[in-house]
Amino acid sequence: MALAVYSLSYLTLLEYDISYDENILYFIFFATITGYNFVKYFGIAKFHHRSLTNWLKAIQVFSLFSFILMLYYVSQLHTNTLFYILIFALITFLYAIPFLPKRFFLDGQHNLRTISGLKIYLIALVWSGVTVFIPLINNDYYINTDVVITAAQLYVFVLVLMLPFEIRDLRYDSLKLSTVPQKIGVKQTKMLGVLLLSVFFILEFFKNETSSATKIFILIGILTLTAMLVLFAKKEQCKYYSAFWVEGLPILWLILVLYFN
Structure with missing residues (x-):
């Protein structure tokens, strides 16, 4: 983490x-x-x-x-x-x-x-x-405005990263916690994750500074991989599904940006 x-x-x-x-x-x-x-x-x-x-x-x-x-x-x-x-x-x-x-x-x-x-x-x-x-x-x-948009994007991104954890923890969490999967169900939680990732991507085009083609390509790759991990998340996960693969997405993102830069 x-x-x-x-x-x-x-x-x-x-x-x-x-x-x-x-x-x-x-x-x-x-x-x-x-x-x-x-x-x-x-x-x-x-x-x-x-x-x-x-x-x-x-x-x-x-x-x-x-x-x-x-x-x-x-x-x-x-x-x-x-x-x-x-x-x-x-x-x-x-x-x-x-x-x-x-x-x-x-x-x-x-x-x-x-x-x-x-x-x-x-x-x-x-x-x-x-x-x-x-x-x-x-x-x-x-x-400036671009910074606020970046913060909003990261806020959305972290929310999405938390969803596989919440799906996994359905077996242990008290119903009183009112987690997202508890309130709307697993299927709707996954759809919400995909929707939030779409919002993240759309926000990129509201920035004053235009993103390079390379940056957009990397962003599409990371968001697609994130969406897949959310869609394939389930209550019975392997030990490292959320704790390694999902949490490792920001690290992979950084590696790709550094490599292509």
């Missing part, structure tokens, strides 16, 4: 002809590891350090090193970038930490993650914000 977020951030720099920014890209990479492990394992570990299994202890140690490296790279960023990073960090924190009255939530967690139907929209918001706005703000790039 960290490599996927790194790839989308790098793609933003390439799209707007900005030189490789090691500090922002490495910050995003290590911040993704730190944030993901915090959200995923906070509810398991909390403060029961003595009773943790060895694998969970190893993850905590790995997360600590990632956190330290994240702090180093964040110290290298421009001051104005830190304010925007703080906004997305706060959303991530509240995603995992109980902070509101029980009546807003499905269970005893009291965090944003358990609000009915909100999960994938928050994830898409953070991903699109971090991978589009943060790299550009750190390089003093003016946030």
Whole structure:
């Protein structure tokens, strides 16, 4: 996942002809590891350090090193970038930490993650914000209409990437979560994914800067492959269908852009 977020951030720099920014890209990479492990394992570990299994202890140690490296790279960023990073960090924190009255939530967690139907929209918001706005703000790039469209495209793209995961998790998710497949069914979820990818492609032609033929060709290839992975998604997936093939799409996208450039 960290490599996927790194790839989308790098793609933003390439799209707007900005030189490789090691500090922002490495910050995003290590911040993704730190944030993901915090959200995923906070509810398991909390403060029961003595009773943790060895694998969970190893993850905590790995997360600590990632956190330290994240702090180093964040110290290298421009001051104005830190304010925007703080906004997305706060959303991530509240995603995992109980902070509101029980009546807003499905269970005893009291965090944003358990609000009915909100999960994938928050994830898409953070991903699109971090991978589009943060790299550009750190390089003093003016946030124009094209940038907003790019952020909207990435928001849609991440939503679509989440759909195979939601289809897979139908076997485990509580009905109270109101995930997309739970609300509209698997078939309609797949059709929604294809529709959103079409919206992504159409938005490309609303930008002021005309895309090159090579870029459009790569984009069509990535969107087609994404659509296929959504259409073939099912509840009984192999272990790596979503966790590797779907999450690996941004990495493949970056590799293609770098190769053909």
